[in-house]
Amino acid sequence: MNRSDQPAIGILDSGVGGLTVVKEVMRQLPAERIIYFGDTSRCPYGPRPREEVLRFTLEIVRFLEQFPLKALVIACNTATAVALDEVRKRTSIPVLGVIEPGARAAIRTTTRGRIGVIGTQGTVRSRAYEKALRRSSPHLYIVSHACPAFVPLVESDCGGTEEARRVVESSLAPLKEHRVDTLILGCTHYPLIANLIGEVMGEDVHLISSAEETARELKAMLAQRNLLASEEHALLRDHHFYTSGDPEFFRRIAERWLGCSLKVTRAAAETPISGSL
Ligand code: I24
Ligand code: DGL
Secondary structure, eight states, X not given: OOTTTSOEEEXXXXXXXXXXXXXXXXXXXXXXXXEEXXXXXXXXXXTSOHHHHHHHHHXXXXXXXXXXXXXXXXXXXXXXXXXXXXXXXXOXXXXXXXXXXXXXXXXXXXXXXXXXXXXXXXXXXXXXXXXXXXXXXXXXXXXXXXXXXXXXXXXXXXXXXXXXXXXXXXXXXXXXXXOOSEEEEOXXXXXXXXXXXXXXXXXXXXXXXXXXXXXXXXHHHHHHTTOOOOTTHHHHOOOEEEESSOHHHHHHHHHHHHSSOOXXXXXXXXXXXXXXX
C-alpha cells in the first residue's frame, strides 16, 4: 500500500483551532495519516448564523470525501453543534464530532453533578452540549456560557499577559457564581488558555478538553472496527493540510504548534481539486 492509498483520518475545522485536535490525534494515534481542512478564509464560525455554518461544513465534507477516508472528525465545536447530524446522514464514513466525547468525559468526571460549558455564541446557542449531557444524565445542573472574547485573545498570542487575565476573569465571572465542579472547554482554542481558565475558576474545578477526549474516542472507534493503521505505516504516513486562506500563514502557525514541517496547500472547499491525488 503506498502513502496516498492508506485511508486517512479527515479532520475539518473553521481555521487553525482544530490543530488542537490534530495534535492529540498525532499523540494518541501516531501511525494514522491525517488530511486536514481549515476554512481560514471564512473563520470565525462562532458568530455566524447556523444555516451558514451548516452549508460551509457540508462543503468541506464534500471536499474531504474525495480522499480515501476511514473516519471523519469535525474538530470545530461550532460546526459539530450545527452540522453533525446532517453530516452523518449524508456520508457512509464514520463521523465523530467533538461534543459527544467532551460531554461523556464530563459525566465521568463530575463529583457534584454541576457542569459548566464554555464555547462560542453558535455552540452555546445550539444547546448541543446540554442535549448530549442530558441524554445520558437527565438530572445534571448544567450552565452554558459564551466567551466570544477568548478566540481573538488566543489568536492575538497574548495568553500570558495581565490583559489576558482580565479578559478571562471578566468573561468567567457570571459562570463562577454557579459553582460548577467540572467545566467543558467547548471550543478548539480554549486548551491554549487552559492554565489561565483553571486559575480563574479555582483548582477544585475539573477542566475537560474536548480535543483530547475526541482523539481517545477516535482510537476506540478505529480499534473496534479493526481499522487502526499498523505501526509500520508510521514511517510512510504523509499528512496533508489544506487551508482556504494564505498557506504560508497557516504553515507558520501549524508548524509552530505541531513542532514539525508540514505540507500545506491552498484549496477552496466549494471546488474540489482534481488530478492531484
Ligand atoms: N493562534 C491562532 N490563530 C492565529 C495564533 C494565530 N496567530 C498567532 N497565533 N491566527 O490560533 C488566526 C488567523 N490566521 C490563521 C492563519 O491564516 C491567517 C489568519 C491558536 C490555535 C493554534 C492551534 C499564536 C499561536 C501560534 C502557534 C501556536 C499557538 C499560538 F502561532 F497561540
Ligand atoms: N473552531 C471554533 C470552535 O471550536 C472556534 C473558532 C471559530 O469561531 O470559528 O467553535
